[in-house]
Amino acid sequence: MEIHFAGEDALIVYLGDDASPEVSGRVQAAAAAIESALGDALVDLVPSYASVLVIYNLLEIDHLAARKQIHAALDALEAGNAREGNLVTLPVYYDPEVGPDLESLAGQAGLDAEEVVQIHLGTEYRVYAIGFAPGFAYLGQVDERIAAPRLTTPRQSVPRGAVAIADRQTAVYPAPSPGGWNLIGRCPQRMFDPDATPTMPVAVGDRVRFEAIDRQAFLDLGGEL
Amino acid sequence: MSGFKVLNPGMLTLLQDGGRYGQHRIGLTTGGPLDRFAMSWANRLVHNDSGETAIEASFGGLKLESSVNTLVAVTGGDQPLTINGVEKAGWRSHRVEAGDIIELGFARQFCRSYLAVHDGFQVTPSFGSTATVVREGIGGLSGGKLDAGDHLPARGTTERECLVLNDPTRAPYQNDISVRVLPGYQVHQFPRLEQRRFFSGTYTVTERADRMGYRLEGPAIECDIKGILSEGICMGAIQVPADGQPIVLLQDRQTIGGYPKIGSALSLDTGRLAQLMPGATVRFEPVTPHAADNLFHMARSMHRRMTLDTVND
Numbered sequence: 446m447e448i449h450f451a452g453e454d455a456l457i458v459y460l461g462d463d464a465s466p467e468v469s470g471r472v473q474a475a476a477a478a479i480e481s482a483l484g485d486a487l488v489d490l491v492p493s494y495a496s497v498l499v500i501y502n503l504l505e506i507d508h509l510a511a512r513k514q515i516h517a518a519l520d521a522l523e524a525g526n527a528r529e530g531n532l533v534t535l536p537v538y539y540d541p542e543v544g545p546d547l548e549s550l551a552g553q554a555g556l557d558a559e560e561v562v563q564i565h566l567g568t569e570y571r572v573y574a575i576g577f578a579p580g581f582a583y584l585g586q587v588d589e590r591i592a593a594p595r596l597t598t599p600r601q602s603v604p605r606g607a608v609a610i611a612d613r614q615t616a617v618y619p620a621p622s623p624g625g626w627n628l629i630g631r632c633p634q635r636m637f638d639p640d641a642t643p644t645m646p647v648a649v650g651d652r653v654r655f656e657a658i659d660r661q662a663f664l665d666l667g668g669e670l
Numbered sequence: 671m672s673g674f675k676v677l678n679p680g681m682l683t684l685l686q687d688g689g690r691y692g693q694h695r696i697g698l699t700t701g702g703p704l705d706r707f708a709m710s711w712a713n714r715l716v717h718n719d720s721g722e723t724a725i726e727a728s729f730g731g732l733k734l735e736s737s738v739n740t741l742v743a744v745t746g747g748d749q750p751l752t753i754n755g756v757e758k759a760g761w762r763s764h765r766v767e768a769g770d771i772i773e774l775g776f777a778r779q780f781c782r783s784y785l786a787v788h789d790g791f792q793v794t795p796s797f798g799s800t801a802t803v804v805r806e807g808i809g810g811l812s813g814g815k816l817d818a819g820d821h822l823p824a825r826g827t828t829e830r831e832c833l834v835l836n837d838p839t840r841a842p843y844q845n846d847i848s849v850r851v852l853p854g855y856q857v858h859q860f861p862r863l864e865q866r867r868f869f870s871g872t873y874t875v876t877e878r879a880d881r882m883g884y885r886l887e888g889p890a891i892e893c894d895i896k897g898i899l900s901e902g903i904c905m906g907a908i909q910v911p912a913d914g915q916p917i918v919l920l921q922d923r924q925t926i927g928g929y930p931k932i933g934s935a936l937s938l939d940t941g942r943l944a945q946l947m948p949g950a951t952v953r954f955e956p957v958t959p960h961a962a963d964n965l966f967h968m969a970r971s972m973h974r975r976m977t978l979d980t981v982n983d
Contacts, residue, residue: 450854452934453962455904457855464899489694491902493926498694498902503966508959574900576926579697579806583900620807637696639796639808645696 446519448512454488454503456511458519461495464585464613468495469573473530473650474522482518483511492649493574494583530572530651535617537608537655538663539565539630543670546627550593550610562657564588565629570615570653580619580637580645584653587613599625606631606668608655619645633658633668671792671823672738672768676816680731680774685791685810685822688721690799694925700905701801701809702921704881704944705782706937707973708746711840712786714978715743715763715833722790723800725816727783730776732816736766738826741788745835747780747843747945761841762834765983780843780945788830792823803922805882833978840976842942845950849918849939851908852962855931856898860910864891868932868954873916875950881922883909884943886952890914893930900928906935908954920944936962938969 451457460475461468476492479499486505491498501511539562541547551558570584577583592613600623603609607618609626618624619637632655637645647653658666676683686709689702703709703726710720718724725732730749743763744751751758752773758764760783766772774783793800793811802810811820857865873888891914903909907919909929918935920943935943936957943952957965 450852450933450959451902452854452904452906453852453936453966455934457901462899488691489700491694491925493901494899496899496901498904500694500904503963507963574926575695575697576900576902577697577924579808581697649695 448515450508451498455498455500456508456515458497458499458515459495460497464494464573466571469571469650472497475519476649478518478522479515482514486511491576493576530648532652532654533647534654534656535632535634535646536658536662536666537630537632538658538660538668540660542660543631544608544629546596547629550591550627550629553593554591556590561591561629564591565610565615566655566657572647572649572651572653575645575649578619578622582616582636582645582647584615585613587615589613593627595625596627599623603628604631604669606633608632631663631668633663633666672826673791673821673823674734674736674738674772674787676733676818676820676822677735677771678731678733679816679818679820680727680733681729683725683727683732683816684802684804685723685793685800685816686726686802687723687800689921690797690801690809693797694902697925698797698806698808699803699922699925701799701803703784704921705746705784705941707941708782709784709786711761711835712743712745712784713790715745715761715835716741716786716788717830717833718786718788718790722786723793724784724786724790727774727785729781730774730783732774732785734772734822736770736772737768738824739765739767739828740824740826741830741832742766742772742785744774744783744785745840746783748777749783750775762981763832765832777947779845779947781947782945787824788827789825792825805922832981832983834981835976835978837976843945844942845946847939847942847946847950848953848955849943850936850957850962850965851933851954852936852959853933853956855907855933856893856895857932859894859930860891860932861894864893865932867891868916869956871953873952873954875946875948875952877948879946879948881920883917883919883923884946885915885917887915891916891932895930897928898930900926903927903931904934906937906940907931908933908935918943936965938965
């Protein structure tokens with residue numbers, strides 16, 4: 446574990462140097478421990494693949510005290526006591542109609558589209574980080590056989606719900622946005638709804654499985670083509 | 671409710687409050703005023719707390735019609751204020767009446783101005799804040815910048831007196847500034863020579879400078895690593911993409927990212943940076959953590975000692 450300065454009111458805690466479920470588990474446990482240790486002095490927290498950014502209120506605490514409290518909180522954490530995240534199932538309509546890159550990704554991988562879908566369905570993913578846009582959850586690790594680099598030219602607009610792959614990550618676009626990931630299907634469930642409670646179906650550390658649905662089920666669940 | 675009608679929204683006019691905190695975990699950034707000292711004074715000049723909902727007008731062109739009798743104040747950059755066509759001073763409050771036309775001209779330099787109204791604009795917060803982040807579609811009236819025809823609800827006052835901030839340090843703006851930086855994040859992945867290049871070079875503000883970040887152009891600096899696992903980005907973080915040209919990340923930054931960062935600019939200086947228009951120049955100066963801490967608290971106590979005077983209408 447290492448703690449580095451991030452900014453005048455922020456420290457960043459590194460809990461490993463790779464994107465693995467073990468490191469992610471430590472990140473999740475560390476985030477919870479730091480949150481309760483800093484209490485009201487905490488302004489915000491960003492857990493990610495292998496780090497936790499801790500932003501604190503300079504009127505309550507300085508960097509020396511913050512560092513000391515973070516150390517104490519993490520020393521008290523027992524190795525491997527990370528809470529198992531919730532398991533969330535997300536329905537996906539996989540089809541070239543909504544997954545314009547499904548065929549080309551399959552071609553690059555030397556597979557057919559159905560095999561790509563089965564491999565995508567066959568993994569239980571972990572939410573490693575949330576960012577880029579509100580509700581954008583980075584899920585990993587995608588099976589190496591279907592890991593595909595980002596498009597050379599990003600799309601001007603990717604629709605809400607697009608299920609996509611970039612390298613060994615997969616995600617569901619929470620809102621229409623530009624994007625360079627490979628689109629293989631579409632999920633009818635909202636990944637970010639400001640008016641819903643909770644706002645998002647997943648949190649960092651949760652586990653995600655995808656479930657294939659057909660066109661009619663996609664439409665019945667409120668999906669938009 | 672009474673308030674103000676937007677006759678012309680200007681170039682980029684946003685409702686802001688102190689910012690949105692505690693929401694990074696669902697990917698929401700902070701938002702809030704780029705020049706928080708200026709916005710805080712605009713609010714205090716109309717008898718508000720520092721973080722009441724006010725207007726951030728970038729570049730100029732805003733035109734409002736009041737339907738309420740109240741106090742308004744404009745602070746910050748260089749957009750001249752007129753009420754019914756008569757030029758009025760910044761950094762003081764003015765009485766306006768129903769039917770009055772309030773206009774901000776265009777900035778020749780120092781592009782962010784703040785317009786506050788007594789009691790603040792009455793807008794429902796989203797995720798605990800009214801700060802508008804256009805990229806997220808969250809905050810303000812409907813998640814975007816102000817449009818012609820928008821109605822900004824505000825309560826009136828006829829009781830409270832007009833105030834002025836006469837302090838000579840109220841607008842510390844220049845077109846050639848030094849930004850203090852706390853080295854951090856991946857600073858040790860930047861070879862000594864590259865660090866020296868960064869802290870001795872002069873950088874120019876480019877056209878790609880907005881509420882997300884200010885992209886600068888100058889001596890390119892190299893990092894030993896090209897990318898990192900995406901991690902949390904704090905206010906003021908200075909990221910260095912592969913082309914070696916630094917970007918100072920501001921209020922609307924993404925919450926996570928994968929470019930190496932050399933450290934973060936102090937909040938005292940990001941407001942002065944965000945006032946700059948393309949072509950202005952910036953130098954970076956490293957400070958120790960203790961100095962950063964002292965500077966923060968000294969500035970705070972200095973601001974508390976600055977006082978407002980009562981003026982006649």
